[in-house]
Amino acid sequence: MGLAPTPVAPTTRYPARADLTAARRARGPESPRWGTTLLFLAPAVLLLLVFLIYPALYTILLSFNRGRNGIFEQWVGLDNYTRLFADPDFLDLSTFPPSGALWNNVLWIVFYVSIVIFLGLVIAVVAARVRYESVLKAIVFIPMSIAATALAVIWKFVYSPDANIGLINALLGAVGVAPVSWLGDPGLVNFALIAVGIWGSVGFATIILSAAVKSIPAEVVESARVEGATERQIFFRMILPMVSLPMSVLAVTLVVNVIKLFDLIYVMTRGGPGKSSQVIAFTMFQQAFEAGQYGYGSAVAVVMLVLLIPILIFNVRRFRTSSVT
């Protein structure tokens, strides 16, 4: 799923304390059987070492090297990083509004994350009151199952400036508005793309938040209503506190999604028009594989890794506390 958030945060339910200590006691025979343990773990450990850990270290080192052809040839210190942050295509804070690939990721985080969560919550809460809830949720969820590549084709079609092809411009034409080039205007393109991202991810947010809303017992809500609570009070005092934890996990997942965002941009605009819709993962791909600047591309990959490290620490901490208590 191109846009389907990779479920990232370690948040599965943990057994209560009593269960866990029981599990601890029984987990594994007293005398470990080394051979067997190794057989169970070896394939995973080997692949993780060869394809994740070694490459990550290699990429970090390569980001301090000129790295043409992807091999170590000449150490350049922080050159790749100073060039990267001096590059207006990566980040340009001298204009208003700022621009560049990293800034576009910021735009995505601000608009995509907040609107996805907002719409997801609204649909989850409102749909719970109608009989066709499951049908509606399925409809909103469909884009989650399809590839970002297909999503891109669908929306290039809807956005087409040709009023015989593009539905939006056809509707605008019907009320006498001239066709808009949604993906061709540097001022509009990021918002047009973010709208597609939102369309693709609201289903995910709806499913997660709906499960959280459903976890509030109906009798509790009903008795609050009977006691005279207004719908507004029920929403802000009962529903919102109950969904705040899944909502924060959802927000983290969506932020990670934005940092890794690539397929949709690559297929819809190739970062264009000009360089106006590039995002960081796109820059990494382009610098490394289209421009052949492996050292520079490695620096971009390391920036991505650094952006994800706070979330990595958050996950590990969260996991450690939840498995101890």
Place this chain on the structure above:
Amino acid sequence: MSVLAGGVVHARPTPAGRIVAALNRTVIHVSLALIGLIWLVPTVGLLVTSFRPRSDIQATGWWDFFNLHLTVENYRQVLEAQGMLQAFANTVFIAVPSTLLPLGICALAAYAFSWMRFPFRDTLFLIVVGLLMVPVQVAFIPVLTGFRELVPGLELTKGYGGIWLAHTAFALPFGIFLLRNFFITLPPDMIEAARIDGASDAWIFRKIVVPVSVPAIAAYGIFQFLWVWNDLLMALVFVQDASKFPMTRAIQNLLSQYGTEWHLLAAGAFLLMIVPLIVFFSLQRYFVQGLLAGSIK
């Protein structure tokens, strides 16, 4: 009028109140219908287009239902002339091993992390949790170039080897995490009893843990299968032989060559979507579980 627990009497709404309530209900239904339309119409529009003749597509919009002629010519053309049939097969060749390999490897490792005792077990598991966040981008350059330095003559990207291994490795942190969290909830007595009877870990794994974990394994398998099926980025990097391109790359090429030939693009996009849609509608429960498992508490 309903009398509820606690003796509170539900007041009968006034006529004005009833009108407000009805209005509210109308607003709710209308906005939900609008949401349903916004989420359905773009896909339906492309579906209709994929069955319209090229000349019709250029003459009128797909919403012109009075002039609807349907044909499967677009699909025939995209499958045969544009090589989408081969690309479909390639996607299958990429997706099946890239699903089965991580399933097996994750299940084994997850069992070790749940029911075997070895030093640094919990530390190692925390490292796996940390690896969840490592972006796939850090592996691109080393896997493509560094490996060639280490093993001369190694051409992982000529065939499917590179993409199978890359997909498998990058699936591991999430898969191990997910399955371990499921395995650990199995009743300890069940496993302990088998151990007392002298069963080996291999036996317990095959005869007890895997059979009772089928729902969790299926949810993860479906998630991973769709992930690989829909992937473009990994295929761009790790598949360099044009005859082995999966559908995502074929469609992306189609788009850059024939950006306005909507009869081809629409049919191509639906060929890419058809399997995930079938999986979604037939296995919705597992699919949603797979997605939820990692992100809901």
